[in-house]
Amino acid sequence: MLDATAFLRSLFDTAVAAATPANxxxxxxxxxxxxxxxxxxxxxxxxxxxxxxxxxxxxxxxxxxxxxxxxxxxxxxxxxxxxxxxxxxxxxxxxxxxxxxxxxxxxxxxxxxxxxxxxxxxxxxxxxxxxxxxxxxxxxxxxxxxxxxxxxxxxxxxxxxxxxxxxxxxxxxxxxxxxxxxxxxxxxxxxxxxxxxxxxxxxxxxxxxxxxxxxxxxxxxxxxxxxxxxxxxxxxxxxxxxxxxxSSDDALQAAALAAMEAGVTPYMLGDLGEDARDLAGEHAALALEIAAGRGPVAPPCVMLSGGETTVPVLGGGRGGRNGEYALALAIALTGHPAVHALAADTDGIDGCGDNAGCFVSPDTIARARAAAIDAPDCQRDNDSYAFFAATGELLMTGPTRTNVNDFRAILIT
CATH class of the missing domain: 3.40.50.10180 (Glycerate kinase, MOFRL-like N-terminal domain)
Incomplete structure (x- = not known):
């Protein structure tokens, strides 16, 4: 059985490696x-x-x-x-x-x-x-x-x-x-x-x-x-x-090839740059359609995208674009058992946090509730870091010494 977290992390590592100066x-x-x-x-x-x-x-x-x-x-x-x-x-x-x-x-x-x-x-x-x-x-x-x-x-x-x-x-x-x-x-x-x-x-x-x-x-x-x-x-x-x-194209193509080698169909969405929460809502809707058998590709598949979303900062919390996206995605997915995701910055630092990004799993919201953390409250305060720290789903890599912007992968099994 596919270990979703390990698989998503391997795709991120492959994407980053493709964009390092050494390669x-x-x-x-x-x-x-x-x-x-x-x-x-x-x-x-x-x-x-x-x-x-x-x-x-x-x-x-x-x-x-x-x-x-x-x-x-x-x-x-x-x-x-x-x-x-x-x-x-x-x-x-x-x-x-x-x-x-x-x-x-x-x-x-x-x-x-x-x-x-x-x-x-x-x-x-x-x-x-x-x-x-x-x-x-x-x-x-x-x-x-x-x-x-x-x-x-x-x-x-x-x-x-x-x-x-x-x-x-x-x-x-x-x-x-x-x-x-x-x-x-x-x-x-x-x-x-x-x-x-x-x-x-x-x-x-x-x-x-x-x-x-x-x-x-x-x-x-x-x-x-x-x-x-x-x-x-x-x-x-x-x-x-x-x-x-x-560029991001090289990173996404490398991740797509790695997914295919693992028997997972890549579905490429390209470089995207809209509001992080809006994009998360769109991606959640597509992932749920795919999981229900009504999408453009059949599971097991992984939706891959790059680019740089935007985030109007209205609260006093901590986090970055990828944390904002991941939090909105977790809320929109409502714990669907077939969907896992990773959103991270290829430079290893997401916004003002010390994490590269965040994982989303079917029990993300349940973990937060168990820790007495409210997802909408964190969203209003732009505090995705505290939310995913509480769920134990921060991706920590340290600086990667490259930067081809954001990497997002949504796995539907």
């Missing part, structure tokens, strides 16, 4: 260029990417990459700097200045290798003149709590920044720039991953202001003027050789 860099790494090589980058996978680059190219090379605490790897030639995530602080500003210093004074014979992955938007923070770090922190916190989509958040970040939206590539001139990307965004737009420090953004100041207005986030006229001045100062962006190393 995805070699086939996309170009031949080593001549001249000096400077490595810069930011994101949860940046140090692991730098280590793989060192292993494949060796010396001489130099540079600096920026990661959140816990996402480091030991590198011989590339410095690894820690900075704050998801709300930037002074460590992000200092690291960004070090990145810019590393690419200064290069020649046409030199090459910059930029290693980007999810999380880079916070880690590379350098406010435009006239905008303070406190301004960026306030706006970032408000956007993260608003339920805004990641492309909207990164549009605003880009317009506030002196390093995003192709500005890092401009600072590399006249050197050649090769950008290697592990994507955590739906659609894999490289101008959105880490807010595109080496990719020109088509977004405008007007777009950023519209997003802020849409979510009721006030900004002063001085900030808007500073964004317009920053846009006017932005020079031509150095053309960057952009290479997508891994």
């Amino acid at each position: 995805c860099m070699q086939r996309w790494l170009p031949r080593r260029p001549t001249g000096n090589i400077v490595v810069v980058g930011a994101g949860k996978a940046a140090a692991a990417m730098a280590r793989q680059l060192e292993a494949q190219w060796g010396a001489p090379l130099r540079g600096v990459v920026v990661v959140p605490p816990g996402h480091d790897e030991e590198c011989r030639f590339v410095k690894v700097r820690f900075a704050a995530h998801p709300v930037p602080d002074e460590s992000c500003v200092a690291a960004s200045k070090e990145v810019l210093a590393a690419v200064a004074g290069l020649s046409e014979q030199d090459t910059v290798i930029c290693l980007l992955s999810g999380g880079g938007s916070s880690l590379l923070t350098l406010p435009l003149p006239g905008i303070t770090l406190a301004d960026k922190q306030r706006i970032t916190r408000a956007l993260l709590r608003s339920g805004a989509a990641i492309h909207e958040i990164n549009c605003v970040r880009t317009q506030l920044s002196a390093i995003k939206g192709g500005k890092l590539a401009a600072a590399c001139a006249p050197a050649n720039v090769i950008t290697l990307v592990i994507s955590d965004v739906q659609g894999n737009d490289v101008a959105v991953v880490a807010s595109g420090p080496t990719a020109a953004s088509g977004a405008t100041v007007a777009d950023a202001v519209s997003i802020l207005e849409r979510y009721g986030i006030p900004v002063s006229d001085n900030i808007i003027e500073a964004m317009h001045a920053g846009a006017a100062r932005t020079g031509s962006v150095v053309e960057s050789d952009l290479r997508l190393l891994a």
